[in-house]
Amino acid sequence: MIVSAIITLIYGIVFVVTYPLRSLTDVTMSSSFSSSITTANGYISSFNNFVPLDTIGQILTLFLAIEGAVLTYKLIMWLIRRIPTQS
Amino acid sequence: MKKILKIFILIIAVFFTINNSFAYDSGYGTQGYATLSSGVLSSICSAMPNPSASSPSLNWQIEFYSGTYSGSHSLIYSNGGAVNHTCISTGGIDSYTLPTVSAGNYFLVIQYGNNHNDTGFQQVYFILSYSGTTWTQTPISETISHTTPANSSTVSAYVNFTGTYNNLNGTYDTVIMLMEDLTHTSNPTIVFVCDTAKTGANIAYNCNYNAIVNTNYHYKAILWASNQSFPSGTLEDTSGWISFTTNDTYSIPQLGGNNCGTFDVGCYVVNGIKYLFYPGDLTSFDKLNELLDTIKNKPPIGYISGIITALGSIDLNATPTLTFAQFTPLNNLIFNPLRTGLSWVLWVAFAFVIFKRFQHLQI
Numbered sequence: 001m002i003v004s005a006i007i008t009l010i011y012g013i014v015f016v017v018t019y020p021l022r023s024l025t026d027v028t029m030s031s032s033f034s035s036s037i038t039t040a041n042g043y044i045s046s047f048n049n050f051v052p053l054d055t056i057g058q059i060l061t062l063f064l065a066i067e068g069a070v071l072t073y074k075l076i077m078w079l080i081r082r083i084p085t086q087s
Numbered sequence: 088m089k090k091i092l093k094i095f096i097l098i099i100a101v102f103f104t105i106n107n108s109f110a111y112d113s114g115y116g117t118q119g120y121a122t123l124s125s126g127v128l129s130s131i132c133s134a135m136p137n138p139s140a141s142s143p144s145l146n147w148q149i150e151f152y153s154g155t156y157s158g159s160h161s162l163i164y165s166n167g168g169a170v171n172h173t174c175i176s177t178g179g180i181d182s183y184t185l186p187t188v189s190a191g192n193y194f195l196v197i198q199y200g201n202n203h204n205d206t207g208f209q210q211v212y213f214i215l216s217y218s219g220t221t222w223t224q225t226p227i228s229e230t231i232s233h234t235t236p237a238n239s240s241t242v243s244a245y246v247n248f249t250g251t252y253n254n255l256n257g258t259y260d261t262v263i264m265l266m267e268d269l270t271h272t273s274n275p276t277i278v279f280v281c282d283t284a285k286t287g288a289n290i291a292y293n294c295n296y297n298a299i300v301n302t303n304y305h306y307k308a309i310l311w312a313s314n315q316s317f318p319s320g321t322l323e324d325t326s327g328w329i330s331f332t333t334n335d336t337y338s339i340p341q342l343g344g345n346n347c348g349t350f351d352v353g354c355y356v357v358n359g360i361k362y363l364f365y366p367g368d369l370t371s372f373d374k375l376n377e378l379l380d381t382i383k384n385k386p387p388i389g390y391i392s393g394i395i396t397a398l399g400s401i402d403l404n405a406t407p408t409l410t411f412a413q414f415t416p417l418n419n420l421i422f423n424p425l426r427t428g429l430s431w432v433l434w435v436a437f438a439f440v441i442f443k444r445f446q447h448l449q450i
Contacts, residue, residue, distance in 0.1 A: 001363050007371040011378060018382050027389025029397065037397045042408030044401060049422050052430040053403055059437045066441065070448065 047053065347354035366372070383392050 001365060003364055003366045004371045007366075007375055011371060011375045014375070014378055014382075018378070018385075021382060021385045021388070024385050026384040027386050027393055029390075029393040033393075034397065037400065039408075041401050041405050045403055045405045046407035046409035048403045049407060049418060050426065052426050052433065055430040055433050059433055063437070063440075066444075 044053065347358065382388055
């Protein structure tokens with residue numbers, strides 16, 4: 001009951017806020033975009049022969065996750081400090 | 088103090104409203120289902136019509152589809168005068184043919200005994216059928232096995248059948264389909280009912296059932312036409328008439344319930360709170376999901392989604408454009424060892440960076 005009410009409320013807010021967006025037509029990516037991705041894919045694959053791009057991707061993801069966690073922690077602590085009597 | 092008293096009275100009122108709705112949520116009619124709370128004497132009533140001039144006597148047939156119930160049902164029937172009753176033992180599926188009657192507007196009461204010890208809520212599905220002395224139709228039933236794959240929470244059972252089930256007067260019969268999970272008898276929801284008012288030829292039914300993923304199920308499908316004017320025609324199943332598809336959708340957990348003592352107010356409050364947070368239906372979840380899917384394709388979010396999708400399609404192991412990168416001896420001798428070494432260097436450098444980062448972290 002309460003869960004459904006909360007979800008319905010969120011739905012209502014999103015529905016109203018996104019009304020202008022929903023009146024627009026769907027995005028269709030141009031064919032040149034997909035062909036450019038395909039072309040880039042070939043060069044990236046070549047480059048991957050020399051440089052471990054998958055490892056770089058994993059490291060970058062981990063780094064961003066750690067930094068994100070630190071930032072979230074700081075944000076929560078900042079909010080807690082806004083509460084009166086909390087220093 | 089007054090406020091506390093008011094809140095307490097409100098909670099009690101809410102509880103009793105909920106409790107009563109559980110106990111007497113009965114289905115009426117010649118077919119239907121009801122959820123009965125255990126430990127509570129409950130009943131389902133169904134008024135049976137008068138015999139017609141063309142059918143002066145009626146054979147009544149009743150079939151139960153109940154869950155884990157292991158006690159006995161009482162079937163009480165009366166024409167407004169003398170009350171007769173009989174016991175129908177065991178749970179699962181019971182079939183009982185009532186004595187032939189000559190006239191009268193009868194009613195039936197399906198009553199649970201008050202001495203059973205099972206827990207949870209009982210779902211009872213029933214079909215009350217009657218016909219003239221030429222009762223011929225029998226339900227189609229078939230037991231099939233189906234393994235619910237992973238990443239799915241809902242099983243959609245699909246059944247298609249053909250047959251001459253419309254009556255001679257041009258009015259279609261009402262057909263009911265039941266699906267019974269024969270495997271997981273500990274699950275109270277072992278039986279579920281599909282649409283009950285389909286008409287027309289070659290009816291396709293879709294049942295949605297919240298199944299446990301990656302589990303083998305054995306289902307029994309039962310198809311029954313219950314219209315009183317059901318002709319002597321038959322329901323014919325076709326080869327492969329039941330098929331399953333699975334949907335990765337949200338599922339509602341079963342609403343639990345405690346058997347509370349008469350004065351166990353705390354238990355009542357817990358049950359009330361459980362009920363308050365019970366999602367009830369999936370409409371709100373599905374609607375929100377559908378809305379988010381719609382927005383995902385609209386500008387400017389659609390461009391971001393498109394770029395993310397396109398970048399996700401990049402395959403590092405695709406055929407390289409540069410020809411020398413495809414030269415295997417060169418790769419084996421030089422590039423692969425170099426690449427492996429570089430990977431180690433990058434991981435060590437990353438570990439060092441993280442170590443220094445945490446060393447100087449200001450929180």
